[in-house]
Amino acid sequence: MAQKKITHEQIVGIVADKLRDARKQRGMSQQDLAHAAHMPVTYLGKLERAESAPTIDMLARISKALGIDT
Secondary structure, eight states: OOOOOOOHHHHHHHHHHHHHHHHHHTTOOHHHHHHHTTSOHHHHHHHHTTSSOOOHHHHHHHHHHHTOOO
């Protein structure tokens, strides 16, 4: 059975969608989440628009700020 390859761009897009959805579900603004995750709000915006890919460390900080177990 052949596996379908997923591209870097697709992964970044999926992360962006999940991040935005998780933030909105918690009623947080981008500014709220950026402050809680100790990151610039402009960088968070780039992550949510899939213009940048977060590092694993940054994902851990964002997860903690959202109250998601890692």
